[in-house]
Amino acid sequence: xxxxxxxxxxxxxxxxxxxxxxxxxxxxxxxxxxxxxxxxxxxxxxxxxxxxxxxxxxxxxxxxxxxxxxxxxxxxxxxxxxxxxxxxxxxxxxxxxxxxxxxxxxxxxxxxxxxxxxxxxxxxxxxxxxxxxxxxxxxxxxxxxxxxxxxxxxxxxxxxxxxxxxxxxxxxxxxxxxxxxxxxxxxxxxxxxxxxxxxxxxxxxxxxxxxxxxxxxxxxxxxxxxxxxxxxxxxxxxxxxxxxxxxxxxxxxxxxxxxxxxxxxxxxxxxxxxxxxxxxxxxxxxxxxxxxxxxxxxxxxxxxxxxxxxxxxxxxxxxxxxxxxxxxxxxxxxxxxxxxxxxxxxxxxxxxxxxxxxxxxxxxxxxxxxxxxxxxxxxxxxxxxxxxxxxxxxxxxxxxxxxxxxxxxxxxxxxxxxxxxxxx
Numbered sequence: 001x002x003x004x005x006x007x008x009x010x011x012x013x014x015x016x017x018x019x020x021x022x023x024x025x026x027x028x029x030x031x032x033x034x035x036x037x038x039x040x041x042x043x044x045x046x047x048x049x050x051x052x053x054x055x056x057x058x059x060x061x062x063x064x065x066x067x068x069x070x071x072x073x074x075x076x077x078x079x080x081x082x083x084x085x086x087x088x089x090x091x092x093x094x095x096x097x098x099x100x101x102x103x104x105x106x107x108x109x110x111x112x113x114x115x116x117x118x119x120x121x122x123x124x125x126x127x128x129x130x131x132x133x134x135x136x137x138x139x140x141x142x143x144x145x146x147x148x149x150x151x152x153x154x155x156x157x158x159x160x161x162x163x164x165x166x167x168x169x170x171x172x173x174x175x176x177x178x179x180x181x182x183x184x185x186x187x188x189x190x191x192x193x194x195x196x197x198x199x200x201x202x203x204x205x206x207x208x209x210x211x212x213x214x215x216x217x218x219x220x221x222x223x224x225x226x227x228x229x230x231x232x233x234x235x236x237x238x239x240x241x242x243x244x245x246x247x248x249x250x251x252x253x254x255x256x257x258x259x260x261x262x263x264x265x266x267x268x269x270x271x272x273x274x275x276x277x278x279x280x281x282x283x284x285x286x287x288x289x290x291x292x293x294x295x296x297x298x299x300x301x302x303x304x305x306x307x308x309x310x311x312x313x314x315x316x317x318x319x320x321x322x323x324x325x326x327x328x329x330x331x332x333x334x335x336x337x338x339x340x341x342x343x344x345x346x347x348x349x350x351x352x353x354x355x356x357x358x359x360x361x362x363x364x365x366x367x368x369x370x371x372x373x374x375x376x377x378x379x380x381x382x383x384x385x386x387x388x389x390x391x392x393x394x395x396x397x398x399x400x401x402x403x404x405x406x407x408x409x410x411x412x413x414x415x416x417x418x419x420x421x422x423x424x
Contacts, residue, residue: 015094016090017330019101022406030411043068043069043096046089049136050139051117065118066092067144069143074412076148077110079099080114080157081114082114083116084120094326102347105386108358113149116154133165134168145177152181152353152354159190162181166184182361183357189364191363192372193356195229198351198352199229201349203237203238215297217238220244221244222235223297225254225287226300226324227268231302232268235248247295250269251302254284256281256284256285257283309331312331312332313335320343323349324350347409351383356379
């Protein structure tokens, strides 16, 4: 990897820049038609909409929404919908590309999409958030659907947001369409285990990585940045399986106990927002110091671009398992690789979310709900299958885990494009 082009050494790269560089790196290992690679650098479509919202005080504000649809050669577009002030068109494009790779790595018949609204959800009342969501669903209605594009929760959205979105879409369609979104409450077609699934898959992959590199899980020390849905559920699963989770954090900072934290006793973000640093622990640390702790496994599970050129030389973990989307910049990744630190990429590690979303979609189509036990068993099976597919490329080609994951995904996408051909 390099820092050539418009990227300055200390300037954070965008999601789309990172996705395109990773695409090129994987393509170098494969004999793929150049036209297919060039097509995959760009989204099929990007929709930009204005979303008017009548505020509780009677005033009307206009917000901007996006939906990037990257590639649908293997099936309907699939990806999250976030409410965040930092949402941009370019970010949505980059994240939609990652979703394409992620679905292909998991061998799920979906393509990648991503979208959201440029808004701070903390500044909205519950009623305002509902009105905004319903209007956004209407603005996107011509571009989404159970066989076209299936949104899911992301930053700033949740199961209730998906329920509103599904209801608004269904009302306009004249029939209940639970398959238009995933991540809904189970009572209206959601899947048990969906909320926990990204964190659970991170834990499964961390467990497999420890086993592969001969770190007994019962003795492994783990630090997890972020204690939201992904980080907390990864921590809970690893703690249950015997790992020694020594540090966790939220937006306000980290707590650390070298003898291991009682994870079951720490409120998650959903239970009590921003409560991690109020927990009685031996040490409190700034968030950036958690990334530099001497541990066996580091799980960055908060936001993107946290391991960078500025701090990658200080990372002291032996294995990094990416819980967030894009937590490691290109240059940061290169530094970790040169230092011999193993990085298990996000498109494999946190793919439990889209995998259980696929299960939810199947349940909606068949109008038959699975038990939590079946969901977790199926997730375990699919994660181990993907792990073994990627591991085979690591061993056969001598490449990094990130390169191997992209090779697996890109091979499947390219094969599908080759089989379908190009419409005149």
